[in-house]
Amino acid sequence: MTVQLLRVSSSENGTFGALYVPGIDSPLFTVELPWKDNREDVSCIPLGTYQCERTWSPRLKKKLYLVRDVPDRSGIRFHVANWPSELLGCIAPGKKIVHWPKQGWGVSNSTSALGELTAALAGRPFTLDIQAWRPIV
Numbered sequence: 496m497t498v499q500l501l502r503v504s505s506s507e508n509g510t511f512g513a514l515y516v517p518g519i520d521s522p523l524f525t526v527e528l529p530w531k532d533n534r535e536d537v538s539c540i541p542l543g544t545y546q547c548e549r550t551w552s553p554r555l556k557k558k559l560y561l562v563r564d565v566p567d568r569s570g571i572r573f574h575v576a577n578w579p580s581e582l583l584g585c586i587a588p589g590k591k592i593v594h595w596p597k598q599g600w601g602v603s604n605s606t607s608a609l610g611e612l613t614a615a616l617a618g619r620p621f622t623l624d625i626q627a628w629r630p631i632v
Contacts, residue, residue, distance in 0.1 A: 496517055496616070496619060496620075496621045496622070497517075497621065497622045497623075497624055498514065498515065498516050498517070498547075498616075498621050498622070498623050498624070499514070499515040499624045499625075499626065500512050500513075500514050500515075500525060500586070500623060500624070500625045500626070501513045501514075501515070501626055501627075501628050502542070502625065502626070502627050502628060503628045505529060505530050505539070506529060507529055508529070508579070508599055508600045509526055509527065509528060509529055509578075509579035509599075509600055509601070510525075510526070510527040510528065510529055510530060510539040510579075511524065511525065511526055511527075511592050511600070511602075512524065512525045512527075512625075512628075513525075514588060514612070516612060516615050516616070517615070518615040519611060519612070519615050523588045523589065523590065523608045523611065523612060524588070524589045524590065524591060524592050524602050524608075525586050525587065525588055525589070525602065526576065526577070526578065526579055526582070526586075526587050526589060526592075526600075526601050526602045527539035527540075527579065527582065527584075527585075527586050527587070528579050528582050528583075528584060529579070533565075533566065533567060533568065535567070535568055535584060536583040536584055537584070538584060539584070539586075540562065540565045540568060540571055540584065540586075540625070541565070541566065541625075542625050542626060542627055543625055544622060544623070544624050544625075545562045545563060545564060545565060545622070545623045545625070546563045546564065546620065546621075546622060546623075547560045547561060547562050547563065547573075547620060547621050547622070547623050548560065548561055548563065548620040549561070549613075549616075549618050549620075552570075552572055552574070554570070555572070555574055559572045559573060559574050560572060560573040560612075560613075560616070560621075562586070562623060568584060570584075570585075571584055571585055571586070572585045572586075573585065573586050573587070573588060573609065573612065574586075574587060574609065575587060575605045575606050575609050576601075576602075576605055577589065577598070577601040577602055577603065577605050578598050578599065578600075578601040579600075579601070580598075587602060587605050587609075588602070588605060588608035588609050588611075588612050589601070589602020589603050589604055589605045589608045590602070590603050590604035590607065590608050591603045591604070
């Protein structure tokens with residue numbers, strides 16, 4: 496099974512994308528840290544194809560999807576977060592990309608989006624294909 500993450504925006508405010516998951520009719524949306532040369536804990540991960548599996552997260556004390564074999568990185572997971580400041584290089588799903596006056600850009604309803612993602616994947620491993628959006632001209 497392949498899940499596609501199509502990144503639509505990346506700036507100092509964060510990296511945002513649309514997540515297309517088999518079995519979910521509408522895309523989920525994602526928030527990540529800005530691109531900072533793949534530096535651990537401060538950057539989103541590079542574009543590419545990664546294998547993901549559900550494993551125990553010692554830090555978050557629950558089973559979450561782990562993104563494997565990210566160059567020079569480890570412990571990258573899909574987990575609940577609404578703003579880039581709540582992440583250390585991981586990916587947080589949400590229902591919408593939103594802007595709050597005090598917090599800035601993020602995603603809404605991350606808990607329900609992660610629940611939807613987890614239910615659709617049903618514990619199965621998957622391939623994550625991360626690409627950058629390119630307009631058609």
